[in-house]
Amino acid sequence: MDRKSETTETDRVGVYYKAMAVTAVIAGFVAAVLVVGLTVNYIQGKVVEPSLTEQLAGLKLIVKEQPDNASVVEHMRQLDLELRRITFRRLDRTRRGSLGLLISLAIVFFSMKFAWNVAVKLPCPTGDAELPETQKKRALFARRSVTAAMLIASVWVIFIFVGEGVDYSEVLEDEGAQAGGSVVEGPKYPTDEEIKANWASFRGPGGLGIAVGEYLTEFDVKAGTGVLWKTAVPINGMSSPVVWGDRVFLTGADEQQRQVYCYDAAKGDMLWVGDMSNVPGRGDEEVEVMEDTGFAAPTAVTDGKHVCVIFANGDIGCFDYAGKRLWAKNLGVPDSIYGFSASLAMYQDRVIVQYDQGGSDENRSKLISMNISTGSIVWQFVRPVANSWPSPTVINIDGTDTILTCSDPYAIAYEAGSGKEIWRAECIEGDIASTPIYAGGFVFAIEPYSHIAAIRTDGTGDVTETHIAWKGEDEVPDVCSPISDGNVVITLTTEGVLICYSVADGGMLWEHEIDGFFNASPVIAGDKMYLIEGEGKMIVATFDDGYKEVAVSEIGEVCLASPAFVDGRIYIRSKENLYCIGE
Amino acid sequence: MKISSLGKIFCGVVLLCAVGAVFGAERFPPPEFDSGYQQPTMVNPGARSNVLEYVDVAVLVAVMSLTCFLVYKKRSRKGIFWLMLGSILYFGFWREGCICSIGAIGNVVLSVFDTNYAIPLAGLLFFVLPLVFTLFFGRAFCAAACPLGAIQDIVLLKPVALPVWLAGTLRLFAYAYLAIAVLMAATGSAFVICRYDPFIAIFRLGGNVNMVVVGGCMLLIAVFVGRPYCRFLCPYGVILRQLSRVSRKRVTITPDECIKCRLCEDACPFGAINRPTAEWAEGDYRVNKKRLGVNILLLPVLVVVFGFAGYLLSGGASRAHVTVRLADRIYAEESGEVDDTTDASVAFRGTGMTIAELYGNAAKVQKQFVFGSILAGALVGLAAGVKLIRSSIQWKRSEYEADRAGCFSCGRCFKYCPIENVRLKKLSEQC
CATH class of the missing domain: 1.10.287 (Helix Hairpins)
Structure with missing residues (x-):
């Protein structure tokens, strides 16, 4: 070049x-x-x-x-x-x-x-090739740096991360349970006395419609006499109030919204509104209900710490007393021709759901027991029954806590703890709506327009042929549930016909017809029975010696929900308001 | 000196277009949603065809084969460079960094530990094929097929030589990362390699701001420090290093006998050229032998100590698992440590599972973490111990040679060798 x-x-x-x-x-x-x-x-x-x-x-x-x-x-x-x-x-x-x-x-x-x-210029190495000293020094640095790195890592481990987090094996041991298994939680549920002192579920303790204490027989809404407070309910619903201590709960729903309302029992102030939107598992399936049933027919249940609610679309959830939604889930839209209406019941720390739907041969109906604070299913069993509208009740019968249910074609009793079936009686058909009661050694189940059956409770298995003591076939109700003081059992038809039977033998003692219509079930308080007429009247009468009217008070609004009676106060839900009657 | 007018015009046009891209107004503004607007029907794009997965595998094999040809037969750095560019475009920007052999570690590990998880065949091949190639040809995958390595290699402008001892110590991070990645995948906690892939935001032209920043920083470091991710973090690189030590073929700096001209001494920006060693004095040998013995005895101690450290860390590490995190949240809510709820805790309470069941599941996961963390810690201890042992060995080398484990087969050193230049007829033998 x-x-x-x-x-x-x-x-x-x-x-x-x-x-x-x-x-x-x-x-x-x-x-x-x-x-x-x-x-x-x-x-x-x-x-x-x-x-x-x-x-x-x-x-x-x-x-x-x-x-x-x-x-x-x-x-x-x-x-x-x-x-x-x-x-x-x-x-x-x-x-x-x-x-x-x-x-x-x-x-x-x-x-x-x-x-x-x-x-770039190609390198031009200068000096000598690497000496042993350089190599030794490099090896020394390598050892020192690795050692230093290990020390730094050790310090980091000791000071930053040690002991972080909860050891769940210890937590489970502390709770007396085995890892991965179910835990038997301590008695976190109300006592029988507490339940009796409150109105925790539909028709009060045991679903009997029996109130403890004395209550006003007469009031005047217009004059304000006997009305402690009256407060508006945002969204209508057929569900009844439940009361625990100083809290009153109601539910309301329409096609778009599902809500639970918490009121101050003393003043009627609304304390909070619980929203049941965005419930996990809820699909977009359309919910069809009859206008008479509505979207909020099932009554809530409360244990003094939680309130559980269920709606016509299968949404079920639980709130604490501060209004925080603890859990919610959807059980699937129930296949119910008039719309789902079964209220929730409570046993210990569990909420009981009678989820009847479809035909009796479809095996789609279930009885479900869920943990009230977590919503986890404790047990559930398929029921061989059709869709129905009564509510389950929990009551102690001869020492056994029992869940009573009625649906076409069976009245069935279950052990409340295990869900195991005790007995069943094939004695009711059609669109069952009346909630069964237990009184005087009998469970009373009603087939609408047909009969009321008294079933002895000492049987097991299928007791259809052996334990039906008697049937009353006079003016049988289609909606209202019966009441009993243990001696007599009284039924009330939608048209206002009262029939009183002897519990012992089913003999009809008296009958009486009231002008009006009735969807709300009657309640016994002392020696009187309280009836809520649909157009807005509260009728009080004695029943020992035939029907004797004590008083009639005008509410002035449509009233379809069964009232709650607690501590001298009557809580009546009208179409738009909640009334507290008392002194 | 003058730049040609054509060159100026070209540069100007390119740059104006780039600036205009940022500040240019919308040529087609979004439609106005008037009341008569009909919401279009949602259409879900179909899944990517399986055939295309095998196309990816075929491309991987082709790139690695071509790399081997270019490294061993042609000894062409230029060819490897263009192949790297191709990999960046295909596996990086076209395939958006997924699927990749490094991330496939997580899939493979999970498929081993979780019988309900099945790894796609293409994913398995992406994991296995580079290992097979490495056994035969060294790190052919790292040379040009890996888009992560390639993008770092390409941006390397001003290499700074890290001291050997420092590079060796920093490499411990890769062992720790591998251990963590395997632990997390085995317990079903997370695919951490994929989640924290620093270059994914670059390949996808967007993403989480943190990852964009991390990726940018990593590339900035790579301008001065050769392939920092590959050398000090890559968990797949840890495996490839070990296999490469025993590979059938290996890269040689010179195509013939080394003449120890020292021209290649600083040629490798990755510190993967080992120099010839000098003879040590007899006294040094004795000292070194004792040190070697001590370090060999120290190895099991380090394994146990680091295993214990892993055990101590297991509680915190287990929080990476969704079940433990949820249990922690529920525990905090139940014990009153917190007053509010989270979407996760509300959703849990809607599942029907009891708290005890959740705690039970969390306890099981924690047990897995205890076992896994001990093993992970032991692995890091083993790596540190072996490093100490290796630093106590007097290696004997008579010529400059590429480090079998650390060489990425990038071909940079070829042109530094005068023998190579003679081979290429750029120099005469007399020179």
Whole structure:
């Protein structure tokens, strides 16, 4: 290679190097601009959009309250459109900016790489090759650095992470349970005395419709006499109030919303509203109910710490007394021709669900026992019955806590603890709605328009042929549940016909017809029975010696729910309000 | 010197286009949703065809085969460079970094420990094939097929040589990372390798801001420190290193006998060129033998100590599992440590599972973590112990050679060897 060609080669390399270097600098500048642009874009997404989103949410609330306000609606639409524009533009800028940044950085790197490649000079080693001392020193550093790393790691382990977290094996041992198995929790449920002192479930203790104590027989809503308070119920429902201590609970629902309301028993103030939306497992299956049943026919149940609710769409959930939803799930939309109405019952720390649906041969009906605080299923059994509308009741019969159920075609008694069936009697057919009661050694089950059957409770297995003591066939109710003081059992038809039977032999003692219609089941308090007439009357009468009317009070509103009686106060749900009657 | 006018115009156009991309107005603004707007029917995109998975496998095999050809037959750094670019484009930007052999560790481990989990055949092949290639040809996968390695390799501009002792110590992170990744996958907690892939946000042109920042930082480091992720973090690299030690073929700096010209001495930015060793004095040998004996005895102690450290860490580590996290949350809610609920705790209470069952499951997971953490700790202890032993051995080398474990087969050192230049006829034998 002569001198001239060497110079030409050097010049060529120099031009190439500079071109690449300039390209790298310019591309680097572009990359820096893009980084700034992307950062601004990112900040815009974090600052501007949340502010607009907040504004939009506020406008949505206003539109919800004022749906006919055209200017607000238009404003909301414009803002919504603007927000979408900003968001999509930002996303598009991010995408384009990232791509631009990538390309410009690639140009930077390739330019610099090529520039470096043409400029690089091959090494020219100086000095001696590696000496043993250098090698020994390197090995020493290696050992020391590994040792130092181990020490640092040890300190890190000791001071940062040791002892973190809960040991669940110990937790389970502490709770007296085995890992992976079920835990027998301590007695976290109310005593019998507490249950009797409250109105924890549909028709009170044992589902008997028997109140403890003395109650007003007469009041005047217009004058306010005897009415301690009256408060509005946001959403209507057929469910009855339940009361525990100073709390009253109700449910309400329509096609869109399902709610539980907690009121202060002393003043009637609404303490909180529990929302049952977004329930896990809820599909989009449509729920069809009859208007008379509605979406909130089942009554809640409470144990003094929790309140459990269920609705026509199969949503079941539990709230604590602060209104916090503890759990909720959907049991599947029940196949019920009039709409699901069975109230919840309670046994110890469990909530009992009579989930009857479909035909009796479809094996779709179930009796379910769930932990009240967690919603976990303790047991569930398929029931050979059709869809029905009565509620399960839990009562101690001859020392055994028993769940009583009635559905076409069986009245069935189950052990409350295990869910094991004790006996069944094939004695009722059709659209069963009356809740069974236990009185005087008999379980009373009602087949609408047909008969009331008295079933002896000392049997096991199928007792159809052996334990049905008697049947009463006079003016049999289709909705209301019976009441009994142990000596007599009284039925009430929707049309207002009262029939009183002797518990012992089923002999009819008296009958009486009241003008009106009745969906609410009667309640016995002392020697009197309280009847809530559908158009809004409370009728009080004695029943020992035939029907003797004591008093009639006008409520003035449609009343279809059964009342609750606690501690001298009567809680009556009308179509729109909740009344507290007392002194 | 002048840059040609054409070059200036080209650069200007490219750069203006890039800037315009950021600040340009929407050419097609989003549609206005008037009241008459009909919501389009939601259409779910179909799953990727299985055939394409096998195309990925075929591309992987082709890239690794071509790498071997370029390294051993052609000895072409340029060819490897362009192959790396191809891998970045295909496995990186086109396949968006998934599927990858490094992440496949998690899938393979989970399939071993969880009988309900089946790894796709393509995933298994992505894990196994690079190992097989490594057994025969060294780290051909790292050379050009791995997009993570390739992107770091390409951005390396100004390599800074790390001291050997420091590089060796930093490599312990890779063992720890492998141990953690296997532990997390085996317990079904997480695929941490995939979750914390630093380059995924770059390949996907977006993602979690933290990961974008981590990826950017990693690339910035890679400008000065050769392949930092591959050398100090890559858990798959840990396996490949060990297999590469016993590979059938290995990369040689020179195509013929080394003349110890020392020209290649600093050629490797990854510190993977071992120098010839000098003879030690007799006294040094004796001292070193004793030290070696001590370190060999220390090995089981380190395994036990680090295993115990793993045991201590197991409680905290188990919180990586969703069941334990949920149990912690429920425990906190039940014990009144917290007043609110989370979506997870509300959802749990809707499942029908009892708290005791949850605690039971969490206890089972914690037991798995105790066992797994002990093994993971022991692995790290073993790696540290072996490193101490290796640093106590007097290695004997007579020429410059590529480190069998650490060489990425990138081919950078080839051009430094005068013998290679003679082979390529760039130099005459007389020179």
